[in-house]
Amino acid sequence: MQFKPEVQEKLDRLARESGRAASTLVQDAVAGYVEHLMEVHEMLNSRYDEIKSGEVKLIPADEIEAYFREKSSAASRLQSG
Helix, strand or coil: CCCCHHHHHHHHHHHHHHCCCHHHHHHHHHHHHHHHHHHHHHHHHHHHHHHHHCCCCCCCHHHHHHHHHHHHHHHHHHHHC
C-alpha cells in the first residue's frame, strides 16, 4: 500500500521510535479502526431498533432548537447579571 510521503515519513519515524515494524503498526491501526466501526455500526442498529419499536421517542428539531436557545439565553443572562 502506498501512503502520501508525509504519512509514510511519520509512519517510518514511529516505527523507528517504537522498535516495531511499520506493517505491524498499520495492521494494529486498521484492526482498531475496524473494531471501532463495528461498535458504531452495532450501536446505530440498536438505536434504530429502539426508535422503530417506539421504545425511544424522537425529539422534533424545533424543540431541540428551542431548548438550546433557552439555555443560551439563560447563560447570557447569568453573565450579564
